Amino acid sequence: xxxxxxxxPAQREERVHRAQVRFSGxxxxxxxxxxxxxxxxxxxxxGLLAAVAKASWVIVAVIAVGTIAVNLIYLxxxxxxxxxxxxxxxxxxxxxSVSVMLYTVYVGFTNYGDGHNGxxxxxxxxxxxxxxxxxxxxxxYKAAVATKNGGGDELWLIVVDPKTxxxxxxxxxxxxxxxxxxxxxxxxxxxxxxxxxxxxxAAVSTRSSEVSKLAVPLSDKGAxxxxxxxxxxxxxxxxxxxxxxxxxxxxxxxxxxxYRDSGQGSFVSADGKxxxxxWKVNVGxxxxxxxxxxxxxxxxxxxxxxxxxxxxxxSVVSCFALGLILALIFNDSRLRGRRWFRLVMILPYAFPATxxxxxxxxxxxxxxxxxxxxxxxxxxxxWLNDGSWAKVAILVVNLxxxxxxxxxxxxxALQSLPDDVNEAAEVDGASGWSAFWYIKFPLLMVSLAPxxxxxxxxxxxxxxxxxxxxxxGPRFTDTSLDIGSTDILISMVYKVAFGDQGRQYGLxxxxxxxxxxxxxxxxxIGFRQTRALEDIN
Amino acid sequence: xxxxxxxxLLLSGLGLGALGVLSACxxxxxxxxxxxxxxxxxxxxxxxxxxxxxxxxxxxxxxxQFKKDVGVTVNLVVKDNSKIVPDFxxxxxxxxxxxxIICAHDRLGTLVKNGVVAPLELxxxxxxxxxxxxxxxxxxxxxxxxxYSTENLALIxxxxxxxxxxxxxxxxVAAGRKSGAKYPVLVGMDSVQAASPYNLYPFQASFNxxxxxxxxxxxxxxxxxGMGDAAGASFATWLAAQQKAKTLNINISNDIAxxxxxxxxxxxxISGPWNLADIKAKKIPYAIEAIPAAGPQAATPFVGVxxxxxxxxxxxxxxxQKFIVEYIGNADIQYKLFEAGQRPPANKExxxxxxxxxxxxxxxxxxxxxxxMPAVPAMDSVWTDWGNAEAAILSGKSADPAATxxxxxxxxxxxxx
Numbered sequence: 023x024x025x026x027x028x029x030x031p032a033q034r035e036e037r038v039h040r041a042q043v044r045f046s047g048x049x050x051x052x053x054x055x056x057x058x059x060x061x062x063x064x065x066x067x068x069g070l071l072a073a074v075a076k077a078s079w080v081i082v083a084v085i086a087v088g089t090i091a092v093n094l095i096y097l098x099x100x101x102x103x104x105x106x107x108x109x110x111x112x113x114x115x116x117x118x119s120v121s122v123m124l125y126t127v128y129v130g131f132t133n134y135g136d137g138h139n140g141x142x143x144x145x146x147x148x149x150x151x152x153x154x155x156x157x158x159x160x161x162x163y164k165a166a167v168a169t170k171n172g173g174g175d176e177l178w179l180i181v182v183d184p185k186t187x188x189x190x191x192x193x194x195x196x197x198x199x200x201x202x203x204x205x206x207x208x209x210x211x212x213x214x215x216x217x218x219x220x221x222x223x224a225a226v227s228t229r230s231s232e233v234s235k236l237a238v239p240l241s242d243k244g245a246x247x248x249x250x251x252x253x254x255x256x257x258x259x260x261x262x263x264x265x266x267x268x269x270x271x272x273x274x275x276x277x278x279x280x281y282r283d284s285g286q287g288s289f290v291s292a293d294g295k296x297x298x299x300x301w302k303v304n305v306g307x308x309x310x311x312x313x314x315x316x317x318x319x320x321x322x323x324x325x326x327x328x329x330x331x332x333x334x335x336x337s338v339v340s341c342f343a344l345g346l347i348l349a350l351i352f353n354d355s356r357l358r359g360r361r362w363f364r365l366v367m368i369l370p371y372a373f374p375a376t377x378x379x380x381x382x383x384x385x386x387x388x389x390x391x392x393x394x395x396x397x398x399x400x401x402x403x404x405w406l407n408d409g410s411w412a413k414v415a416i417l418v419v420n421l422x423x424x425x426x427x428x429x430x431x432x433x434x435a436l437q438s439l440p441d442d443v444n445e446a447a448e449v450d451g452a453s454g455w456s457a458f459w460y461i462k463f464p465l466l467m468v469s470l471a472p473x474x475x476x477x478x479x480x481x482x483x484x485x486x487x488x489x490x491x492x493x494x495g496p497r498f499t500d501t502s503l504d505i506g507s508t509d510i511l512i513s514m515v516y517k518v519a520f521g522d523q524g525r526q527y528g529l530x531x532x533x534x535x536x537x538x539x540x541x542x543x544x545x546x547i548g549f550r551q552t553r554a555l556e557d558i559n
Numbered sequence: 560x561x562x563x564x565x566x567x568l569l570l571s572g573l574g575l576g577a578l579g580v581l582s583a584c585x586x587x588x589x590x591x592x593x594x595x596x597x598x599x600x601x602x603x604x605x606x607x608x609x610x611x612x613x614x615x616x617x618x619x620x621x622x623x624q625f626k627k628d629v630g631v632t633v634n635l636v637v638k639d640n641s642k643i644v645p646d647f648x649x650x651x652x653x654x655x656x657x658x659x660i661i662c663a664h665d666r667l668g669t670l671v672k673n674g675v676v677a678p679l680e681l682x683x684x685x686x687x688x689x690x691x692x693x694x695x696x697x698x699x700x701x702x703x704x705x706x707y708s709t710e711n712l713a714l715i716x717x718x719x720x721x722x723x724x725x726x727x728x729x730x731x732v733a734a735g736r737k738s739g740a741k742y743p744v745l746v747g748m749d750s751v752q753a754a755s756p757y758n759l760y761p762f763q764a765s766f767n768x769x770x771x772x773x774x775x776x777x778x779x780x781x782x783x784x785g786m787g788d789a790a791g792a793s794f795a796t797w798l799a800a801q802q803k804a805k806t807l808n809i810n811i812s813n814d815i816a817x818x819x820x821x822x823x824x825x826x827x828x829i830s831g832p833w834n835l836a837d838i839k840a841k842k843i844p845y846a847i848e849a850i851p852a853a854g855p856q857a858a859t860p861f862v863g864v865x866x867x868x869x870x871x872x873x874x875x876x877x878x879x880q881k882f883i884v885e886y887i888g889n890a891d892i893q894y895k896l897f898e899a900g901q902r903p904p905a906n907k908e909x910x911x912x913x914x915x916x917x918x919x920x921x922x923x924x925x926x927x928x929x930x931x932m933p934a935v936p937a938m939d940s941v942w943t944d945w946g947n948a949e950a951a952i953l954s955g956k957s958a959d960p961a962a963t964x965x966x967x968x969x970x971x972x973x974x975x976x
Contacts, residue, residue, distance in 0.1 A: 388810045524936065
């Protein structure tokens with residue numbers, strides 16, 4: 023530490039005070055501050071009103087607390103100086119990192135996914151929509167949507183009976199009754215009737231949610247069905263095949279089977295038949311326990327877990343070993359043209375990894391790939407068609423992609439070692455291998471070990487490589503899940519959550535949380551270990 | 560914190576001005592509904608439809624016509640084709656999804672399972688469409704979409720290498736060998752050891768082993784697999800024989816197959832219309848014909864149908880239905896959509912007109928005899944297991960192909976029931 027770096031406390035306080043005076047005074051800075059804060063507050067109030075209107079009280083609370091905090095931090099001069107710098111960062115971290123994590127945790131405890139996609143209200147509505155069937159071979163009625171004069175705003179349906187030509191009208195409560203004085207346009211559309219005002223298309227369109235609920239019973243008997251219009255100009259006879267009892271919260275089909283809310287997010291009959299769609303509910307820990315208890319998940323999950331560790335550790339060790347050896351070779355001043363060699367060495371690092379992985383996937387093709395055809399002289403190595411070979415292929419490709427980085431950091435660390443280390447080793451009688459292994463290597467590890475931990479964490483979640491090279495295949499044959507020999511945890515999570523086999527966000531989120539815990543614990547242990555290395559200095 | 564809470568935080572940070580505008584719109588909505596007779600373009604509202612970039616220009620003219628006729632604005636949002644269905648499923652429950660989307664019929668099962676689409680009433684217009692198109696968009700007895708085009712595989716024959724048409728797989732292989740080309744026949748596989756159940760299906764169908772049993776009503780029974788038993792076993796044995804004879808190769812990807820065909824390395828190529836542009840560019844003389852059968856029955860390909868489906872939470876169902884049923888179903892629009900995408904139109908009248916293009920006529924003729932790709936939600940899990948079993952046989956790893964096949968069928972049956 024040099025002399026200039028040291029400042030006595032009293033002097034430092036004075037300097038801070040001077041800075042405070044200098045950077046906070048001024049009428050202009052006040053004007054700018056108030057305008058900006060005012061604009062921000064106005065936006066927040068707008069948001070608050072919108073949230074209150076929708077009765078989203080959580081959002082109201084978040085906006086209110088956030089706005090007050092921002093004002094307290096920025097308005098008073100110089101009170102919360104560190105806060106002024108921290109606040110934007112903290113806000114963005116809360117929005118983009120913490121909230122995403124909290125949401126993932128929340129989803130991990132639900133059955134969100136295909137078949138359990140929305141709210142219960144949506145599901146009930148969809149079931150009702152899906153179970154209205156047009157009576158087969160029934161006639162098409164000419165129809166118009168109207169309001170009754172003096173009858174308020176309520177919608178009525180006017181139709182012309184295709185058999186008798188008699189005009190009839192009705193609404194949700196009133197079964198069809200005769201109407202008179204129907205007038206039609208040249209195209210045959212109903213334009214008016216005695217006592218009714220027919221709505222034009224624009225009006226029907228703006229009230230389409232009411233129109234879609236308009237179901238006019240044909241008679242007092244519900245079994246006859248009801249008339250319903252979809253476009254406002256034609257109506258058809260429908261019958262409900264699934265009746266919803268709002269009070270009992272059950273559906274009953276035409277055979278009398280009753281479907282009840284199972285508590286698992288769907289309506290289920292006594293003999294186990296489920297109506298689709300279901301809805302999203304909290305399922306507790308069942309997504310987490312599925313990894314251990316569900317035999318379809320457990321076996322593959324454990325295999326994937328083991329391979330993930332093999333892959334991550336194997337990649338770190340192989341890339342680091344190769345990178346370090348090359349760094350040692352090219353660090354030797356006796357080697358000529360080493361600058362050019364170094365340039366060539368980092369080339370794989372300069373190409374986009376995703377693209378190169380796809381090129382490698384072509385190179386590994388069993389019949390047409392360069393590796394079998396040219397390098398191995400027509401040997402039929404099933405690189406990507408066999409589980410073990412696919413694992414080898416992945417490690418080879420990751421070595422190619424990963425060693426330049428290790429080479430770069432090892433070169434950097436080597437060059438930062440003072441030359442007197444070498445001299446001291448020589449004086450002590452150590453040379454060659456032992457000088458490297460007992461003197462240089464531990465010194466290198468001080469700066470490189472934390473990088474190896476981050477490389478491990480990166481490879482642990484190296485989704486691009488796996489997905490682009492093998493898509494996790496070849497698949498396991500003992501499970502119906504789309505998981506294969508080269509899947510690592512993160513590619514498995516992707517396939518579970520977004521894959522071709524139906525999306526299971528809940529299960530995927532639960533797995534993601536498990537991965538987070540595993541990587542977190544390993545990194546924590548790793549960083550603790552590296553502290554021991556620092557004692558060497 | 561809930562989804563909504565998170566999104567609102569973002570919103571409040573990034574620009575609540577938009578919310579203000581939205582709420583202002585909400586206000587005017589309610590005032591216009593209190594005076595329902597008020598007409599004119601302003602009061603009739605807006606509907607939003609997600610479309611892909613190829614279809615958008617054609618639909619724009621239909622939307623302009625719709626606006627002129629009934630005063631409702633159609634807001635066309637161009638989205639990446641592969642994003643439309645997944646985004647639709649996640650956004651409809653939030654109430655912020657579009658009123659309708661363009662989609663392929665095989666996603667229908669998933670859409671219904673998630674409760675995001677509403678049945679449509681095509682009224683008496685169903686017979687304006689090709690039977691297979693309506694059948695494809697019918698799910699559990701209800702029609703969920705207005706079809707606009709069909710798409711299927713056929714045999715593309717290099718007329719220079721193989722001057723005469725073939726009627727069976729064996730004849731095709733013999734003609735292929737006689738031609739002296741590198742490959743007797745090309746069937747592309749999906750990349751990375753997955754086989755291709757879609758490309759191989761016509762041959763499987765010729766052994767009378769459909770994926771699902773077809774019920775009396777002509778619809779798939781999504782709970783009973785039809786590809787097990789003796790028929791499936793004979794197909795599996797046939798597959799293994801082709802692997803031994805090197806007529807089918809798991810390592811020939813779709814790309815390798817196309818490249819080989821356009822460079823004249825094979826007289827026969829099982830392909831959809833999507834490769835025609837490349838074939839024409841290389842000036843390969845070709846004919847499009849029915850796929851020759853490998854088994855005792857006809858080799859019927861899967862037919863994919865594209866169409867428009869309506870959201871179950873659409874706020875303007877009347878206008879949405881009117882637009883997609885009456886305007887997109889219209890023969891002129893369907894013909895224009897054909898011109899944009901070169902796929903046979905679903906509307907019969909438009910299809911007759913499009914037949915002047917001999918490629919379309921040929922593909923349409925093959926497709927008319929095909930079966931719609933199953934749309935049941937179980938299909939998603941079927942594809943992977945099915946391809947996996949085929950891959951095991953085609954890579955020569957399976958000692959007993961029939962047993963491998965039966966194991967796949969049994970496993971799937973347990974999963975989908």
